[in-house]
Amino acid sequence: MKFVLNGASTDVMAHPMSRLLDVLREECGLTGTKEGCGEGECGACTVLVNGEPVCSCLIPVAQVESADVVTIEGLGDDHPLQHLFMNEIGAQCGICTPGMIMAAIALGPSPTLDDVKIALAGNLCRCTGYSAIYRAVLKWREMSDVNVSASATR
Amino acid sequence: MPAVGTSVARKDGIGKATGSALYADDITFPGMIHGRTIRSTIPRGRVKSIRFDFDTDGFTIVDWHDIVGRNSVDLIEKDQPFLVESEVRHMAEPILLLAHEDRERLNAAHVEIEYEEETPLFDPEQSTVVFKKIDIMKGNPAGALASADLVVEGTYRTGHQEHVYIEPNGVIAVPEDVDGKKGVAIFGSVQCPFYVIKALRCLFGAHPPIRVIQTETGGGFGGKEEYPSMIAGHAAMLALKSGRPVKIIYDRAEDMIATTKRHPAIVRHRTGVTRDGHIVAMDIDVLMDGGAYVTLSPVVLSRGCIHAAGPYRCDNVNIRGRTVFTNTPPNGAFRGFGAPQTEFAVEVQMERIAEALGIDSVEVRRINALRPGDTTATGQKLREDTSALMVLDEAVRRTDFLRKREGYRGTNRALGLSLFYHGAGFTGSGELSLKSKARLDLTPTGVRIATGSTEIGQGTRTTHAQIVSDSLGIPYEDVEVAQPDTARVADSGPTVASRTCMVVGKILEECAHEMKERLNGLSPAEYHTRHGAFSVERMYAPPDWIKWDDATYRGDAYATYGWGCDVAEIEVDPDTFEVRPLKLTAVQEFGRPIHPALAQGQIEGGTAQGLGYALLERVVMRNGAMANAQLTNYTIPTTLDMPELDVVMLENPYPGGPFGAKGLGELPMDGPAPAVVNALRWLGFDVREIPATPELIAGCTATA
Numbered sequence: 001m002k003f004v005l006n007g008a009s010t011d012v013m014a015h016p017m018s019r020l021l022d023v024l025r026e027e028c029g030l031t032g033t034k035e036g037c038g039e040g041e042c043g044a045c046t047v048l049v050n051g052e053p054v055c056s057c058l059i060p061v062a063q064v065e066s067a068d069v070v071t072i073e074g075l076g077d078d079h080p081l082q083h084l085f086m087n088e089i090g091a092q093c094g095i096c097t098p099g100m101i102m103a104a105i106a107l108g109p110s111p112t113l114d115d116v117k118i119a120l121a122g123n124l125c126r127c128t129g130y131s132a133i134y135r136a137v138l139k140w141r142e143m144s145d146v147n148v149s150a151s152a153t154r
Numbered sequence: 155m156p157a158v159g160t161s162v163a164r165k166d167g168i169g170k171a172t173g174s175a176l177y178a179d180d181i182t183f184p185g186m187i188h189g190r191t192i193r194s195t196i197p198r199g200r201v202k203s204i205r206f207d208f209d210t211d212g213f214t215i216v217d218w219h220d221i222v223g224r225n226s227v228d229l230i231e232k233d234q235p236f237l238v239e240s241e242v243r244h245m246a247e248p249i250l251l252l253a254h255e256d257r258e259r260l261n262a263a264h265v266e267i268e269y270e271e272e273t274p275l276f277d278p279e280q281s282t283v284v285f286k287k288i289d290i291m292k293g294n295p296a297g298a299l300a301s302a303d304l305v306v307e308g309t310y311r312t313g314h315q316e317h318v319y320i321e322p323n324g325v326i327a328v329p330e331d332v333d334g335k336k337g338v339a340i341f342g343s344v345q346c347p348f349y350v351i352k353a354l355r356c357l358f359g360a361h362p363p364i365r366v367i368q369t370e371t372g373g374g375f376g377g378k379e380e381y382p383s384m385i386a387g388h389a390a391m392l393a394l395k396s397g398r399p400v401k402i403i404y405d406r407a408e409d410m411i412a413t414t415k416r417h418p419a420i421v422r423h424r425t426g427v428t429r430d431g432h433i434v435a436m437d438i439d440v441l442m443d444g445g446a447y448v449t450l451s452p453v454v455l456s457r458g459c460i461h462a463a464g465p466y467r468c469d470n471v472n473i474r475g476r477t478v479f480t481n482t483p484p485n486g487a488f489r490g491f492g493a494p495q496t497e498f499a500v501e502v503q504m505e506r507i508a509e510a511l512g513i514d515s516v517e518v519r520r521i522n523a524l525r526p527g528d529t530t531a532t533g534q535k536l537r538e539d540t541s542a543l544m545v546l547d548e549a550v551r552r553t554d555f556l557r558k559r560e561g562y563r564g565t566n567r568a569l570g571l572s573l574f575y576h577g578a579g580f581t582g583s584g585e586l587s588l589k590s591k592a593r594l595d596l597t598p599t600g601v602r603i604a605t606g607s608t609e610i611g612q613g614t615r616t617t618h619a620q621i622v623s624d625s626l627g628i629p630y631e632d633v634e635v636a637q638p639d640t641a642r643v644a645d646s647g648p649t650v651a652s653r654t655c656m657v658v659g660k661i662l663e664e665c666a667h668e669m670k671e672r673l674n675g676l677s678p679a680e681y682h683t684r685h686g687a688f689s690v691e692r693m694y695a696p697p698d699w700i701k702w703d704d705a706t707y708r709g710d711a712y713a714t715y716g717w718g719c720d721v722a723e724i725e726v727d728p729d730t731f732e733v734r735p736l737k738l739t740a741v742q743e744f745g746r747p748i749h750p751a752l753a754q755g756q757i758e759g760g761t762a763q764g765l766g767y768a769l770l771e772r773v774v775m776r777n778g779a780m781a782n783a784q785l786t787n788y789t790i791p792t793t794l795d796m797p798e799l800d801v802v803m804l805e806n807p808y809p810g811g812p813f814g815a816k817g818l819g820e821l822p823m824d825g826p827a828p829a830v831v832n833a834l835r836w837l838g839f840d841v842r843e844i845p846a847t848p849e850l851i852a853g854c855t856a857t858a
Contacts, residue, residue: 031180032173036320037406041785072173082171089755093611094170095321095372117793127611129762
């Protein structure tokens with residue numbers, strides 16, 4: 001099974017009906033994607049497939065053949081949204097955080113608070129009550145929107 | 155610049171946000187195999203026979219015969235077995251353990267168990283097996299009730315609540331050689347590593363060296379206080395028998411069906427009041443469903459009863475509590491620990507008292523709110539750090555409560571309010587008998603905190619480091635925090651009861667002061683270069699004025715209390731009876747925030763759990779088991795369920811806490827449910843039960 005994983009072409013030996021989540025964690029060794037419920041309710045396993053956030057526990061690996069898959073590891077370890085999740089306390093226990101970030105990263109520019117709530121409605125957090133997550137995401141979009149407009153006027 | 159009081163960078167590092175933080179399921183060991191628990195499928199009876207319907211070749215199989223020590227999870231009592239011997243007391247009770255390297259073969263293995271079934275007992279009101287009784291008596295409640303102008307009676311019910319930490323329970327047991335002895339190391343998602351040690355010493359006897367290492371933990375909320383001891387015991391037995399590392403990770407369904415929940419409760423109130431709104435007598439009866447084994451029920455009941463009279467002054471009080479046996483999975487610790495149940499009851503009762511008297515409920519609360527110098531139901535004389543009136547007045551002012559509530563008259567919107575408090579630390583003489591210790595190690599670059607207190611998201615590492623940094627007068631960056639490993643850290647007691655910052659933080663403050671004296675003006679690095687390393691370990695000394703009598707339940711129940719007032723603004727769909735919370739204002743006083751942003755996170759998160767408890771989270775029990783053991787139909791608040799949160803943190807320092815801090819973790823859990831239900835009452839729904847689902851609200855008669 002071939003697909004692009006975090007920018008690099010990957011070939012895995014796995015049953016085509018294996019959950020993408022298990023392939024990522026066990027075959028590819030990328031344990032940043034978490035399992036919270038195994039039924040697509042909690043969003044802890046969210047990854048991007050061709051730019052769209054999906055629950056990797058619901059997707060058989062056959063479905064991502066030749067697709068572009070991005071996991072939390074694909075963002076590296078110095079992404080501004082990652083720092084904001086820590087600094088704004090958008091992460092407490094942290095188990096929902098990778099999935100939450102992958103869902104948020106797909107947001108378009110200049111989102112409203114309601115846009116953020118809708119984008120993250122499929123991701124459960126039991127620690128924060130979500131307010132700090134909104135603060136992190138909105139701050140990040142403000143920063144990146146400023147950067148976009150700064151480079152546009154250059 | 156001082157670290158305390160500012161939102162410094164957290165000690166967690168970036169790993170939680172990059173995916174590199176390692177939780178139990180992210181860790182593997184060479185040769186590791188997977189463990190699985192075979193559980194009872196009846197609520198009560200006896201095991202008649204066990205048959206393996208699979209090729210057992212390559213499997214490690216453990217049953218109770220393999221236990222070399224004692225088959226009991228050592229907690230308050232030793233009544234709960236690690237593995238059923240014959241008697242089954244509840245659904246999903248562990249009977250057998252299997253392990254295999256191939257997870258698919260493991261999960262496909264079928265074990266046929268025949269039972270002799272007996273009639274189960276599910277109704278706590280019918281139970282005659284009482285785990286614990288409590289009787290708190292103050293003054294002459296019978297006489298005061300008889301002479302009161304008015305007596306208001308009411309019965310209030312609260313349901314189970316499931317923790318739903320997003321990381322289900324899981325541990326790995328790894329055989330290890332310690333000085334030629336066969337021992338075992340437990341790596342796991344745990345709140346209380348030393349509880350696991352105690353339980354495993356009972357299970358194995360004193361022989362095998364055991365240590366417990368906390369892995370990054372994806373939420374606890376009390377749900378990883380006692381049950382991890384069970385899982386660790388299972389994994390350790392499989393590991394010692396197979397000689398290989400064994401990982402047991404529960405999936406969501408197993409976690410929900412088998413592990414503990416918040417105790418359901420029935421609370422009955424009879425309150426005597428004068429016409430002008432003074433409470434003269436409170437008679438309160440508390441019944442909690444303990445489930446099939448004692449676990450922590452006696453102490454949950456204790457905290458529930460002590461908080462049952464609410465933050466109100468009254469000279470004549472009788473609180474009777476009992477927690478009883480039923481054939482359901484044992485209930486256990488959950489943030490708030492009995493108080494959310496009883497404070498829900500007393501706060502709805504207060505609203506009904508105001509309705510009966512025709513006096514505004516804010517005024518009734520104001521008249522009766524505890525003030526410094528007043529005594530609680532246990533006879534504790536409150537000190538200056540008592541803030542019931544302060545939080546009430548601020549919440550009413552900030553939300554423009556009276557005017558706004560009046561303005562909503564005739565609409566489908568309403569405001570409701572709750573006033574609440576929460577004792578910090580273990581109850582009564584609990585902190586004295588715990589003898590918690592904390593240690594500071596001098597390192598070549600600074601100091602290292604070595605305690606068993608676990609970081610489960612609440613900020614243990616960070617707040618402890620802040621306290622040490624300022625007490626020692628060294629930069630915050632020079633303080634590191636050891637991963638809890640029972641072989642290497644001091645036993646600072648369990649990470650529960652809103653005690654980690656206030657109690658363990660206090661011991662660390664004292665360690666830092668002692669270390670500072672020994673450094674004698676040198677920096678840790680300078681001292682280390684000249685004289686080498688040293689450590690300071692100290693034991694907690696509770697304030698000497700605390701007097702508590704466990705036999706009579708009289709005295710100083712807690713060294714201090716946090717205080718809160720929540721205002722819920724809601725809207726009810728007139729056709730579907732769905733409740734939409736629009737805004738929740740949480741005004742809370744907890745001494746002084748060590749890290750304001752983390753403290754705010756505790757309040758926001760606890761408030762969310764409280765709103766779920768109030769409106770959404772219904773555990774459906776069928777034949778003694780949770781029938782909705784999945785997140786599809788046990789629903790916790792999502793982004794779209796949560797209202798705007800307005801958090802106000804007021805200060806009233808507790809002199810016995812580090813930098814004036816009190817415990818905070820549980821306080822925010824107590825307020826949301828009564829605030830929401832009191833708003834529903836204002837809309838005309840006589841709700842006395844949670845969760846207030848649309849079906850329940852539809853069936854409620856009008857309040858007026």
